[in-house]
Structure formats: structure tokens, C-alpha cells
Amino acid sequence: MTQIGSSKSPLEYLTDVVEYRCDHKKPDYENVELIRKNISLVKQQLINSNLSVIEREKLIVILLGLLYHPFLKLDLRPIKQHVDLSDEESILEGEDDDFESNVNLLTVHSIIQMIAGLNKNLYTLIDSIPSLMKTRERMFLEMDLSYKTMLYSISVISYVGYGLEKTIPDNCHFYPNVFSGQYILIRHLPILHLLLSRKDDYANEKGLVLSSKLFKRINPGSLDVAVLDLLGASPIDSALMKIMKYSCDRNARSNAFEAFKLLINCFKLPARCQFLLKILANPAQEQGAQRLVLTIYKDLFVYEKDWKPLIGNTMLQIIRKSFELSLPNGVNTDLAENYDSICTILNFIRYLLLRDKYDRNETKIWNIIDSLRKDSIDLIWQAVQISRDIYKARLHELEQPESRSKEDRNCNDVFKVEIFNDDETEVTPQLTEEQEKESLTCGLINFELLESLIRRIDDIIAEAR
Secondary structure: OOOOOOOOOHHHHHHHHHHOOOOOOOOOHHHHHHHHHHHHHHHHHHHOOOOOHHHHHHHHHHHHHHHHOOHHHOOOOOOOOOOOOOOHHHHHOOOOOOOHHHHHHHHHHHHHHHHHHHOOOHHHHHHHHHHHHHHOHHHHHHOOOOHHHHHHHHHHHHHHHHHOOOOOOOOOOOOOOOOOHHHHHHHHHHHHHHHHHOOOHHHHHHHHHHHHHHHHOOOOOOEOOHHHHHHHHOOHHHHHHHHHHHOOOHHHHHHHHHHHHHHHHOEOHHHHHHHHHHHHHOOOOOOOHHHHHHHHHHHHHHHOOOOHHHOOHHHHHHHHHHHHHHOOOHHHOOHHHHHHHHHHHHHHHHHHHHHOOOOOOOOOHHHHHHHHHHHHHHHHHHHHHHHHHHHHHHHHHHHOHHHOOHHHHHOOOOOOOEEEEOOEEEEOOOOOHHHHHHHHHHHHHHHHHHHHHHHHHHHHHHHHO
């Protein structure tokens, strides 16, 4: 890395950082500190108006390139909740073990300040990127900067301004408050999707913080169906569900769930129901999505006073689709794999029958309960009986090895667990006989719970009639 005081100018040094970046190498603190110092020197040149128009355009490109690398992949969370970025001296003299993230944030904030001085506001900057790429095409090619890369850079700016709520002292209009929360969210949908879809913990963290803050700017129940079409191009709902399912970070999974609920609540009630149904109807949706949908859908019955948008054809479609997803192979469905989703739909049916009495029947659940029993609930009952027999037979084999042939005892055909994470498949070590026995025993207990749920539904129906 070029040191301060070398033959290269600060702008040339920053150009080198962007041109020769290594996307797979995380820069250390010393390199970030060099970037910060050179940024300060270029900032001084700007104040003195020593940069030409061409240099200013080049500077915007360089600054955006820096935000993409290295700062998209660095931790920008302040160590202290209310860190004062104007007090640069105290930040640089910090003694916290992780104070480097404060220095990262301080450097990024300085970059954004410079960008704010060169642009009217964030949205004029976003709109100017295509034309900037045309006029500076050679530079973008040399630095391997694409429009997608520029959106990542914008995401860092939005994360600092809207997510961390760090303002720009000399340009209070860079993050304009005159725009509605709906407009700001719509402009950020592609950006949020990029952050939430990226396989990078720090990028995901930025996306979760930013999305939650933007969702909170929307009045609950204010978005209409038209916004759902925009989510088709930027499916942040699917990205959030992938984080909930695949992230190894418990906090990330929890934050993704909270952000998802905030997103759902932004919509008007009819649009909310269509949104949930759209998730279930998506053939590429994550397995287990019906559990999340039904949990949120049930909450609507608990907290909403007007049930009209929730019932009728929408409710019937959600229930039938949930049963279909919970029993993909009918009576031959793997109940161990689908146990949670089956329990969720059965509990939802039980809740509706208890909440909406037979003589009231506001939801019309009593009009379809007989067909649901015949087409779905009875299938679950049959699947439980079949699975129980298979589990008991296998458990009997394991507990009485003398009843097994020599070939069976030497066979390695035991349970194998495969974990699918996008394009990667991890195979865990095969289970031992003791682990298999424990798994089978737990499965039999779960079958008892499913049976008790079905019996309870039958009892409620019998008592009501």
C-alpha cells in the first residue's frame, strides 16, 4: 500500500485501492487507516477547490468504488450506540478491543460527506450513475465497476444515513425528509434485495438494519396491492426467509423474522392476505414457508377486528395450500421432515374451530370442515399409522439384533442427514444405532402428539354438533 508522503497524490492512491482491490482479502486496520488519511487530504483539496470538473467526476467514481470495497465487507456497527462521529480525536484514541469498527464507520462517514458535497441528494446520485458510467466508461471498465457494484455502494450510504441514522452536518438535504416513507422504500427495494441476498454476514447485517428502519417509516396498513408487483422484481421476502432458514447467526435469524413481520404489516389487510397467499403459491419458495405464513395469518385473526378480508376464498386457498405443502407425498409423506408444518396447520384449524363457534361461523370454517377432514386431516391420520408401523418395525430390529440376518447387521444402510444450503450440500456423519433408536423414539412420540391434535379437532366438531 502507498504511504502518505509518497510520490503519488492522494487521489492516485485511492484510485490504486479501487483498481487493484482483492475481493477475497479483508483489509486490515492499517490499510483502512491509510485510506482514511488520504481521504482527509483529498477532502482538503476539495475545500480549496483545487480539483477540476473531470477530477471531481473521477473522485465520485473512486469514492463509490471504495464504499463497495473494502467497506461493504467490513463491520460498520458503532461500538457505542450514540458514537459522535464529529469527535474524530476520541474515536482514534479509543481503547476498546473492537474500536476498529468505529474507525471504519468514521472513514465511511467522511467518504459520504465528500459525496454529499458533490451531489444534491442521495436520489440524484442514484439517478446519475447510468450517465456517469457512460461518460466515464473507460474508468468503470478499468476498475471493474458495474451498475450492480454502484448499487452496493449506495447501500452503504443508505445504511449509514437511514440505518444508523448518522446525518451529514454540512448537507442536511442529502438524506431528504420531504419524500414519503413509501417512496424511500420503493427506491431502496433493489438495494435491499442485493444486501439481503448476498452470502456475507456483514452485508446481511447492513440489509437487516436498513430494511427494518425503512419499514418502520411506513405507516402500518398503508401499502396497497400495487407494491406487491414491485416485490416481484426485488423479492426481499424470499431473501429474508433464506436468512431465517440458513443463517448460522441466531441474531440474524431473529432480526430477519422481525423485519419480515414489519414488511407484512406495512400492507393493507387485503394486500397482506394476497402477499401471504403469493408466498405459498410460489413453487420455488423455501420449505417451511407455510409455517411462517400460517403463524402470521393466525395473528391477524387474533389482533384484527374486521375479519372480512381474512375469510372466504382467501382463507380456503391458504388452508388448502398449507395442507398440500405439508403433505407433498400424501400418506407416504415423511412426517419427521414435515412435522412442524403439519402441527402448524392442525393447530390453526383447531384455533379457528374454538374461536369461531358453530352457531356463529363468521369465518365459514364449519362449511368446509367436513371436506377438510376427508381430503386432508384423514390423510394425516393414515400417514401417522403407516409411519408408526415403519418406525416400530425398525426399532424392533435395532433392539433385537439376533432377529436380523448377517447381511443386515453388516449393512451400513442407516439414516443419513443431508443439509441443503442453496447450491451446497453437506452430508453429516451417519447416525449410530443408539442415535437412530433415539430418533425413532422421538418420532413415535411426535406421532402421538399428531394423533392427539386430530382427536381434539374431532372432539370439538362432535361437541359443536
